[in-house]
Amino acid sequence: MKKVLSIALVSAMALSGILASTSNTVQAAVNNGDNSVTVEKGDTYKSIAEANGISISALEQANGREVGGFDLIFPGETITLPGATTTTDTTATTNNTNTTDATTDTSAQATDASQQTQSQTTTTQAATDTTSQATTQATTGTSQGTFKISFYDPSVLGSNMGYSGVAANLSVFPKGTQLKITLADGTVLYRTVNDTGTFANSNSQQLDVAMPSSSIPSYGVTTASVEVLS
Numbered sequence: 001m002k003k004v005l006s007i008a009l010v011s012a013m014a015l016s017g018i019l020a021s022t023s024n025t026v027q028a029a030v031n032n033g034d035n036s037v038t039v040e041k042g043d044t045y046k047s048i049a050e051a052n053g054i055s056i057s058a059l060e061q062a063n064g065r066e067v068g069g070f071d072l073i074f075p076g077e078t079i080t081l082p083g084a085t086t087t088t089d090t091t092a093t094t095n096n097t098n099t100t101d102a103t104t105d106t107s108a109q110a111t112d113a114s115q116q117t118q119s120q121t122t123t124t125q126a127a128t129d130t131t132s133q134a135t136t137q138a139t140t141g142t143s144q145g146t147f148k149i150s151f152y153d154p155s156v157l158g159s160n161m162g163y164s165g166v167a168a169n170l171s172v173f174p175k176g177t178q179l180k181i182t183l184a185d186g187t188v189l190y191r192t193v194n195d196t197g198t199f200a201n202s203n204s205q206q207l208d209v210a211m212p213s214s215s216i217p218s219y220g221v222t223t224a225s226v227e228v229l230s
Contacts, residue, residue: 035081045071048079058082141180141227144172148206149183149224150199153213165194167208169201178229181209184222190229 029037029048037048045065049056057067062082065071073079154161166179173179173193181189189209197208207226 029079032078035083037079037081039073039075039077039079041075043073043075045073045079052081054082141178141229144226144228145205146223147181147226148203149181149222150206150208151211151216151220152197152208153216154210156213161194161210163210163212164192165210166191167195167197167200167210168193169204169206170196172204173228179207180227180229181207181224182226183217183224185217 029040029043029051031037031052037052039048045056045059049059052059059065059079059082060067060069060071062080152167154163154165166181168177168179170193175193175195177193179191179193181191183189191209200206200208207224
């Protein structure tokens with residue numbers, strides 16, 4: 001009987017030693033700060049899960065272990081804590097989102113720049129067209145055909161009308177009509193109808209151009225193509 005009691009006592013003491021050893025090594029795994037721990041002697045999946053506030057099944061899934069199976073681990077082994085994969089995925093998603101946003105912003109800026117360039121081009125073209133049209137209108141007009149041209153000096157006739165006018169048949173060219181007169185020799189004169197004369201009044205195809213006597217061509221009479229500017 002004493003032998004049986006001795007054996008029982010020794011067994012109890014051994015079990016107490018084992019339990020004490022296990023208790024002292026619980027939560028001994030070293031946290032690496034990157035959602036992983038390094039296994040220390042005496043660690044189990046249960047102790048690691050409890051130390052990190054997670055379930056054993058979640059820890060098993062995070063490390064590709066069979067849920068509810070036998071988890072054999074060794075000191076120095078690295079155990080991944082749940083959340084490491086999620087964090088990586090979240091970071092990747094964030095980076096992808098930022099990249100997409102940056103691409104979208106770049107595309108929007110390129111579109112705005114293109115639209116601005118097109119607008120500037122359109123404005124420039126419109127200004128060019130307007131200038132060209134104004135220049136054309138200032139130098140060309142409605143052709144009236146070929147006219148007989150004679151010259152006179154208003155001052156010689158005692159008139160103070162000056163030399164910017166031309167006498168014409170007023171039924172053809174009313175007073176104030178601006179004419180472009182291109183002589184046969186290529187000389188271009190710009191005159192405004194301000195009078196009528198004996199010859200011009202009786203001939204609808206004749207104009208008497210005001211000009212100083214010293215400038216009147218020696219040929220005296222010529223032909224010219226006439227255009228109405230306004």
